[in-house]
Structure formats: structure tokens, C-alpha cells
Amino acid sequence: MSEFWFYFKQGLYHVLDWNAYDHILFLIILTVAYTFDNWKRILMLVTLFTIGHTASLFLAAFNVVSVNSRLVEFLIPITILVGALFNVFTAKNSAKNNKIVILYVTTVFFGLIHGLGFSSYFKMISSGAGSKVLALIEFALGIEISQIIIVIIVLIFSFIAQTFFRFSRRDWILIVSSIVIGMVIPMIIENKIW
Template identity: 55%
Template structure:
């Protein structure tokens, strides 16, 4: 297997790993308020998340940033909870999410991507061959795998939202509130059970 497919597959499996569902939960919460007509916005957000993820990996691989793994493992579910709560507070109002600031959401998504990337940085440094002279290329190949997996999840989420809202006649607002509450319910025990306490 070429190095490209090796690192691409690591990125793909990192996101789609059933045991590492935190990434999936974040993407669910992020894409939940959107529909197929908003696909460009969702793709931009997923890409910003990948850019943040990749930036933190580059900084970590080149030794610019070192992190306390326990702190990052605590912050990852916090980012998911914040995203889910943002959905709940925005859509609990009568106006729904009509006044969402895409700039605010974009900057927050980029920052949360940095945090999630730091969570994977220690493992990635182990996977990366110590003899590798060129470290940037494997990180970028990994990032492409991340992006491909994120597109799969976002499309699946948009499709699920479409089916639930169009065929099962679930109101968009109710769908967003229920799934966001479910996501929050999953991550709160992760936060409480963190080693940081």
C-alpha cells in the first residue's frame, strides 16, 4: 500500500471508527440545522474543521505545540456539548436559527477543529514513521482522509434529516432540539467522567 493510501485510510478510519464516536457526534451537531439546499455552507464548515484539525497536527508533529492529553480529552466533549447547546438555544426561540452568524459558527468550528486535532496528535506521531524526513505530506494525506470521512457523515446526516422531516413529518425545530439534546446527553457523562477531575 502506498504511503498516500496508508495515511488517507488512517484519517478515514479515525473519523468513522465506531469507538471514536466523538468526531461523529460533533459533525452531527454541526450539520443538524442544515438541509441539502445548504450543502455549500455545511461543506465549508466541515472543511474549516479539517483545516483546524490539520493545523494542530502540523504544530504538534513539528514540536511547536505539546499538549496534556487529559486536558484535550476533556475539551473534546466540551466542544460537542457547546455545539449541541448552541443548537438548542438557537432553535428553542420562536425565530429558530434564522439569525445564525455564519462567521461566528465558522470561527468556532475552526477553533474546535484545532482542539479535536490535538486529541489525535499523540497517536499520529506514533503512527508517523520516525525516519520520515517529510512530515507535512503524511499530515496532508491524513487530512484528506479526514475530509472524505466528514463528507460521508455530513451527507448521511443531511439525508437522515431529509427523511425524518419530509417522510416522517417531523418538524425541523423539533428534530434539531431532540437530536441536540440526545448528543448533549451522550457527552455530559464523558465530561463528568474525565480524568481532569
């Protein structure tokens, strides 16, 4: 049971680590366009992101894929930028009008990229595990729970901004997405591959 809690906590802290806030920024971008009424869609998006994240961790942990960590560290903020730009260009649309299949597929793909960014650390911490598969499942559960916590916080902030401060849905999405763009551009420059 202590091994379960170890990997669960590692997954939990992986997302909630303020020093590695790229994961939080991606979750903000993924959910800022939604409200509590869209909880099923949000849960699906977050779960698909976790599936992509876990799949790439699995492939890396068993040496099926080998990654250039510099390229991955560059691509992670690119995925956040793409998501933020998507929000900016679709802010006037209702959350129900977005092409959901495209959103689901890109969320899994972005999860794959984000998972590769953590693969070397996971390989290191799971090297002594009795079962890497079990460790990965425990780790993924921690990630999923922490992502749900972040999403709930984003939804609460969105509710407060739109209800009490009277931001329109469109304006709120534009403000938050613009802030994230401003935060992610330095990350892209810092991790440039050219």
C-alpha cells in the same frame, strides 16, 4: 502510492471509528440544523473543522505545541456540548440567520482542539514517513472525505425525519441535539479534570 493510501485510510478511519465516536457526534451537531440546500455552508464548516484539526496536528507533529492529553480529552466533549447547546438555543432560527462568522471561527477553534486529541497517535504513525507534511495532507484528505460521508448520512436522516415523519426543523434539531447532550455528558464526567 502505498504510503498515500496508508495515511489516507488512517484519516478516513479516524473519523469512522465507532470506538471514537466523539468526532461523529461533533459532525452531527455541526450539520443537523442544515438541509441539502445549504451544502455550500456545510462544506465550508466541515472544511474549516478539517483546517483546524490539521493545523493542530501539524503544530504537534513538529513539536511546536505540547499538550496535556487529559485536558484535551476533557475539552473535546465540551466542544460537542457547546455545539449542541448552541443548536438548542437557536433551533427556532433559520439556518440562514445564524451569525456565520462566529460559527466559522468557533468551528476552526473546535477543530484545533479535536486535532490535539489525535496528535500523539499521528506523531507515532508518521515517525517513519518520508515527509511529515505530505503524510499530514494525505491524512487530512482522508478526514475530509470521511466527514463528508458522515455529513451526507446526517442530511439523509434529517431529510427522512422532516419529510416522511413530519418533524419540524426545530423539533428535529432539538431531538438530535438533546440525544447528543445525553451521550456527551457521561464523556465529560469520565474525562473530568477536577
